[in-house]
Amino acid sequence: DGGITQSPKYLFRKEGQNVTLSCEQNLNHDAMYWYRQDPGQGLRLIYYSQIVNDFQKGDIAEGYSVSREKKESFPLTVTSAQKNPTAFYLCASSAHTGIQYFGAGTRLSVL
């Protein structure tokens, strides 16, 4: 069935390690987004992409990188430069209506 799939559900990062969070959608949406959510806080935009091979930085892009090689996929890499990566990461896609559809999220912790 259609939707946004994020994996893994839980992820642990060691010091100095890069980790990649997966986001796949089969909704045929052009736009995709990555958000970070800290405990008790709202969502903050990390990166967004309107079309394949193009993406823009959001409000908190430092320490993160993305790629958009396929319409269906928008992986997020948390680099070692992100000193405080522990958070809940949410991926979303949107259609022309502007309605965003969210995945179930990935919870990242530091070992």
Place this chain on the structure above:
Amino acid sequence: DAKTTQPPSMDCAEGRAANLPCNHSTISGNEYVYWYRQIHSQGPQYIIHGLKNNETNEMASLIITEDRKSSTLILPHATLRDTAVYYCIVRVATSGTYKYIFGTGTRLKVLA
């Protein structure tokens, strides 16, 4: 970018209407207002959106003031399952695409 402000928390009795306010006083004329809710540790769920007219769907109603500086989400008959954090969001056009400005949300607790 347009920003939203919401009360941090509200309580509502089960079966009564829940009215959740949102202030977006700097919204521009072509920026939509969207409402989502998030149940603990899940992805946000879309509820409703509008530009300047009032809107209604099977989940809720959205009332937008004539000057568009504020809106109210109405859950007509709140149930315990409506307990969640509700986000009022403005969609902003930027560099040929859109991004969504999330506020800090209102934590709604529906009481039995």
